[in-house]
Amino acid sequence: MTGFIIRRLIQSGGVILTMTVVVFLGVYAIGNPVDILIPDDATAAERDLAIQSLGLDKPLLTQYTTFLSNLLRGDLGTSFVYNIPSIDLILLRLPATLELAFCALFIAIVIGLPLGLLCGLRPGSRLDKTVMGASIIGFSIPNFWQGLMLIMLFSVMLGWLPSTGRGELGTVFGIETSLATWDGLRHLLLPAINLSLYKLSLMIRLTRSGVREVMYLDYVRFARAKGLSEVRIVMVHIMKVVLVPIITVVGMEFGSLIAFATVTETIFAWPGMGKLIIDSIMRLDRPVIAGYLVVIVLLFVLINLLVDIAYSLLDPRIRLGGEPNDR
Amino acid sequence: MRKLVLDIQNLTTRFESAEGIANALDSLSLEIYEGEVVGLVGESGSGKSMTGYSIMGLVEHPGSIVGGSIHYRGQDLRLLGPEQIRSLRGDRIAMIFQDPMMSLNPVLRVDTQLVETLKAHRSIQKKEALQRAIELLQAMGIPSPEIRLRQYPHELSGGMRQRIAIAIALLLEPDLIIADEPTTALDVTIQAQIIHEFQTLIEDRGTSVLWITHDLAVASTMADRLAIMYAGQIVEQGPAEDILARPMHPYTQGLLRSIPSRNIRGKPLQQIPGSAPSLTRLPSGCAFAPRCDQATPLCELTPPLKQITAIRSARCHHPREIDA
Numbered sequence: 193m194t195g196f197i198i199r200r201l202i203q204s205g206g207v208i209l210t211m212t213v214v215v216f217l218g219v220y221a222i223g224n225p226v227d228i229l230i231p232d233d234a235t236a237a238e239r240d241l242a243i244q245s246l247g248l249d250k251p252l253l254t255q256y257t258t259f260l261s262n263l264l265r266g267d268l269g270t271s272f273v274y275n276i277p278s279i280d281l282i283l284l285r286l287p288a289t290l291e292l293a294f295c296a297l298f299i300a301i302v303i304g305l306p307l308g309l310l311c312g313l314r315p316g317s318r319l320d321k322t323v324m325g326a327s328i329i330g331f332s333i334p335n336f337w338q339g340l341m342l343i344m345l346f347s348v349m350l351g352w353l354p355s356t357g358r359g360e361l362g363t364v365f366g367i368e369t370s371l372a373t374w375d376g377l378r379h380l381l382l383p384a385i386n387l388s389l390y391k392l393s394l395m396i397r398l399t400r401s402g403v404r405e406v407m408y409l410d411y412v413r414f415a416r417a418k419g420l421s422e423v424r425i426v427m428v429h430i431m432k433v434v435l436v437p438i439i440t441v442v443g444m445e446f447g448s449l450i451a452f453a454t455v456t457e458t459i460f461a462w463p464g465m466g467k468l469i470i471d472s473i474m475r476l477d478r479p480v481i482a483g484y485l486v487v488i489v490l491l492f493v494l495i496n497l498l499v500d501i502a503y504s505l506l507d508p509r510i511r512l513g514g515e516p517n518d519r
Numbered sequence: 520m521r522k523l524v525l526d527i528q529n530l531t532t533r534f535e536s537a538e539g540i541a542n543a544l545d546s547l548s549l550e551i552y553e554g555e556v557v558g559l560v561g562e563s564g565s566g567k568s569m570t571g572y573s574i575m576g577l578v579e580h581p582g583s584i585v586g587g588s589i590h591y592r593g594q595d596l597r598l599l600g601p602e603q604i605r606s607l608r609g610d611r612i613a614m615i616f617q618d619p620m621m622s623l624n625p626v627l628r629v630d631t632q633l634v635e636t637l638k639a640h641r642s643i644q645k646k647e648a649l650q651r652a653i654e655l656l657q658a659m660g661i662p663s664p665e666i667r668l669r670q671y672p673h674e675l676s677g678g679m680r681q682r683i684a685i686a687i688a689l690l691l692e693p694d695l696i697i698a699d700e701p702t703t704a705l706d707v708t709i710q711a712q713i714i715h716e717f718q719t720l721i722e723d724r725g726t727s728v729l730w731i732t733h734d735l736a737v738a739s740t741m742a743d744r745l746a747i748m749y750a751g752q753i754v755e756q757g758p759a760e761d762i763l764a765r766p767m768h769p770y771t772q773g774l775l776r777s778i779p780s781r782n783i784r785g786k787p788l789q790q791i792p793g794s795a796p797s798l799t800r801l802p803s804g805c806a807f808a809p810r811c812d813q814a815t816p817l818c819e820l821t822p823p824l825k826q827i828t829a830i831r832s833a834r835c836h837h838p839r840e841i842d843a
Contacts, residue, residue, distance in 0.1 A: 408579070410621035417575055417616075418636045418687060419609030428635075432626045507626060508671040 200500060204493045212263065215485045216256050219478050246272070259482070268486060269479030273472070278483035282465055286487070288358060289464030291369055292456065293449040295380060296388035300395045301442065308399025313426065315404060323396060330393030335452070339386040339459040346382060353382050356461035383460040387453060391445055398441055402434035436507045443499030447492040523590075524695050524727045525551040525574065525612075530587035532566075532573045534798075541798035543569040545751040546587060548824075551695065554725040558742030558759065560735055560774070562795050566751040567731045568617075571697040574729075575614055576604045592694070610640040613688035617700040619681035623672040629683055630668040636690050655686040660716045678709035685717055695727045702737065714741060735774055739763050747771045750796060750806035753824075757831035767827060767838040769811045805836065813837055 230242050243249050247258065262269065268279045311320040347355035359379030362372025370376030406412060407430055415429045454466030461467070465484060472480040532544040543566045551557050561567050572578050574589055576596065589596040591612065596604065608614075616622040623632055633652040637643050643651075649668065656664035659682040672680055681701060688696050698717075702710040718741070721728055730741050738745060738759070745762045747755040747770065755768040766772045773791035793810040796802065802809055808818035815837065822836045 410616050410618055411624045413577060414614075414616055414622040414684070415624065416577055417608055417614040418639065419605050419607070420635060420639045421605065424635065424639070428627070429624050433624070436626070508628075509625060509673050 196504070197497075197501070200497055204497060207493055208489060211489045212260055212486070213256075215482050215489075216259055219482045219485070220252070220255060220259075263486065268483035271472075271477055271480050273475050273477045273480075278477075278479040279487075281468065281480060282483050282487050285463060285465045285468045287368065288462060289450055289453050289457070289466060291371070292380070292383055292387060292453055292462060292464060293446065295371075295384035296391060296449055297442070297446055299384060299388040300391035304392045304395025305399055305438075308396040309403055309426070309431070311396065312400040312403025312407065315400075320400075324400075327393035327396045330389045333389075335386065335390065335455050336459055338389060339383075339456060342382050342386055343459070354379050355382065358463055383456050383462050386459070387449060387456045391449065394441070394445065395438070398438055399434060402437060403430060406430050406433050432506070436503065439502050439506060440499055443495050443502070447488075447495050450491060451488055521552040521554070522592075523550055524553050524555075524592060525549075525729075526588075526590040527570075527574070528588050528590075530570075530573060530589060531585050532569055532578055532582060533585045534582040536581055536799075539799040542751050543582065543798060544573060547748075547751065547753055548587075549746055549753060549756075551727050551729060553694075553727060555744060556721070556728045556730055556742045558738030558745045559729055559731045559748060560733065560738050560745060561748030562733060564795055564798070565748040567733070567748055568699050569751075570748075571614060571699050571729065571731055574697060575608055575612065577614075606640065609636055609688075609693075610691045611693050612695045612697065613691070613693040614697040615681075615684050615688045615699060615701045618704050619677050619684055619701075620704070622684050623680055625672055627671075628668070629670055629672065629675070633668070633683070633687055633690065636687050640691055651690065652686070655689055656683065658716070658720055659683075659686045659689075660712060661686075678705055678713065681705060681713060682716070685713070689720055689724075689726075692724055693726065695729065696721070697729045697731070699731045700733070703732070703734070710737075735763070735778060747774070750801060751798065752806070752834060754807065754835065755831075755833045757828075761831060767831070767833040768807075768835045769813050769837075770807050773810075805834075813839075 226239060226242050226246070226248065230239060234242075240249075247255065250258070259269070266279065267277065268282075270276065271278045271281055274281055307323055311317075311323050314320055343355045346353045357379055358376065359370055360373045360375040361368045361370060362376065363369075364372050370380045412425060412429055415425045420429070450465075452466075453462075453464055454470060456462065457464045457466035458470050465487070469481065469484045471477075472484070527547060527549045529546040529548055530544050531542055531546050534541045534543055545566075547566070547570065549557070549559075549570070559567050559570060569578070569582075573584055574596070576599075578584060584597060587597075591607065596607070599607070623629070630649060630652065634645055634648045637648040637651065638645075652668065653664045656667060661667055661679065661682050667675065667679070667683070672683075675683070681704075685701065688698075701717075702713055705713065714737070720726075728741075730738060732738050742759045745755075745757065745759045746753045747762070747768065749770050755762065755766065755771045762771060763775065766775055770791070773789075776789040777791060779788060791810055792812075796806060796809070803821075804819040805811070805814070805822050808814040811818065817836045820836075822834050824832055824834045825838060826832045827838060
C-alpha cells in the first residue's frame with residue numbers, strides 16, 4: 193500500500209511538471225497583455241517600461257525558469273489587473289467553487305444512486321423507462337442553455353429563486369459558506385442543480401448498468417439461496433460490488449465539476465474560480481490564468497490519488513495486487 | 520417407513536420469450552426421502568439446474584412455475600409468501616452451486632459470508648457464529664480455518680472456495696441440500712476429496728441430498744437413487760445400482776454406453792446420435808424419439824410414465840431391460 197502511494201506520488205510529480213510546460217507555452221506564447229493593460233495613447237517609453245516591469249522582454253526559456261522557480265516557492269505571479277498575488281486571488285475564489293461543486297456532486301449522488309438502483313432492480317418498469325428517458329435529456333441538453341432555462345422558469349416566471357450571486361454567507365467551523373444561511377441556500381440551489389444535472393444522469397445510468405450486471409451473477413443467487421434478506425442482498429452483496437466503479441467515476445467527475453463550473457458560474461454570476469478565469473482570459477491576465485490551471489491540475493492529481501486509495505480499500509482484489517493463487 | 524422430505528408433483532416451470540414458450544420443466548415428479556441421496560442426471564439444458572432453482576423459489580424472470588406442487592414436509596412451498604420461503608432457504612433447504620469461482624461474493628471476506636448466513640436465521644452472537652464456522656471448515660478439510668476466514672475469495676483456490684460454499688450450505692444443518700454440480704469445475708483429486716468429506720458430513724447428520732450432475736460416474740458413487748432427465752422430464756427413475764446395471768430407457772442406455780471406462784479399448788466410443796433438442800421446438804410425442812435407435816411409429820405419441828416395478832419407472836413406450 194505504501195509503495196503504491198509512493199509510486200503514484202512520483203507519477204503525479206511527472207504529470208505536474210509536464211503541465212507547467214504546457215501551461216507556460218499555452219499562456220505565455222499567445223497574445224500580448226501590454227496591448228490591453230496600457231491605454232492606446234501611451235508613449236513608446238511608457239510601453240517599454242510596462243514590458244520591462246512585467247518581465248516580458250526576457251527570452252522565453254528565462255521566463256519559464258523564472259515561472260517554475262517562483263511556482264516552487266508558491267508564487268504564481270501578480271495579477272496584471274488586480275495587482276495582488278494571483279494565488280491569493282484564486283484561493284479567495286476557491287471556496288465558492290468548491291462549495292458549488294460539492295453541492296452538485298451531493299445532489300448527483302443522493303438522487304442518482306437510489307434512482308439508478310431502483311431502475312436496475314426493476315428493468316423495464318414504468319419508473320425505469322421514465323428515469324432513463326429523463327436521463328437522456330439530462331445528458332444531451334447543453335449546460336448553458338439548461339442554466340438559462342432554469343433562470344427563466346424559477347427566477348423570471350415563478351420568481352421563487354434568485355438568479356445571480358452567492359447571497360448571504362454564514363460561518364460554520366470557521367468556514368464561510370452559503371449553506372449556513374437561508375438566503376445563501378436559495379442562491380446556491382439553481383447553480384448547483386445546473387451543474388449537477390449531467391452528473392446526475394451519469395450516476396443514474398452507471399448505477400443502473402452496474403446493478404443489472406451484478407444482480408444476475410451466481411454469488412447474488414447464492415446469497416438468495418442462503419436465505420439472506422432482500423435488503424442485505426441489495427445493500428451489501430450488490431451495492432458493494434457496484435460501488436467500486438462508481439467511486440472511480442465520482443472522483444474523476446469531481447475534478448471535471450470544478451473545471452466545468454466555469455460555465456455555470458458565468459451564467460449565475462457565481463463568484464468562484466470559473467468566473468475569475470473567464471474574466472482573466474478576457475483581460476489576458478496571464479498570471480491568473482496560469483495560476484488557475486496549476487491549481488486545477490493539482491486538484492485533479494490529488495483527487496485521482498484519493499480515488500485510487502479509496503478504490504483499493506473497497507476492492508480487495510486490487511489492494512493486494514498480484515495474481516490469485518489458484519488451486 | 521421413511522419420511523418424505525420433498526415431494527414434487529407435476530412441476531412445470533416455463534420460460535416465455537420472443538422465440539416462444541419453453542417448458543424448462545415439464546410436469547416433473549420426484550420424491551426425496553429422509554437421509555436419501557438422489558442423483559439427478561442429464562445433459563446440459565435438460566432442466567437439472569432449473570429443478571433446483573424451482574425448489575428454492577429462485578426462478579428468475581422471464582421464467583416462472585406455472586403448475587404442479589412442491590411439498591416440503593407436507594407444506595406446499597408454492598403457497599408460501601416470500602418471507603416464509605426466505606426463512607426456509609439456507610436454513611431447512613440449502614443449495615450449492617456449480618462454479619465455486621462465482622458463488623462467493625468477491626468483495627466480502629469469507630467470515631462475513633459465513634456469519635451472515637447464520638445471522639439471517641438465528642439470533643446468534645458473532646463469536647459463537649465464528650466458532651461454528653471454524654468447526655465446519657475444519658470438517659470440510661480446510662487447514663487453519665482461522666486464517667482462511669479472514670481472507671477474500673480471490674485469495675483461495677477453487678477447491679477451497681467450494682469447500683467453503685459447502686460449509687455455508689451445511690451451517691444450519693438443513694434437511695435437504697440441493698447440490699448443483701458442485702464438483703464439476705474441480706480437479707479429479709479435489710473432486711474425490713470433497714465428495715468424501717461431504718458424504719461423511721451428510722451421513723452423520725442424516726441430510727437428504729439432491730445431487731445434480733451430468734456425470735453418471737459421479738452420480739453412481741454418491742446416489743442411492745437416480746433420476747435421469749431429458750428435455751425437462753424425468754425419463755427414468757430407480758435405485759442407482761439397478762439403473763446402472765439394467766437401464767430401461769434408451770436414453771439411459773445411450774448415456775451408459777458413452778462412458779469411456781465402460782467401453783472396450785480400441786473400439787470407437789459410442790455416442791447418442793444428434794444433440795439435445797431446443798426446448799422451444801420439441802418434437803411431438805417422445806422428445807427423445809428422433810435420437811432413439813429403438814423408436815417406432817408409436818413414439819410419435821407422448822409416452823406415459825410406466826411404473827415397471829415397485830421402485831422403477833420409465834417414460835418410454837418400449838422400456839427394455841438391457842444389461843449394460
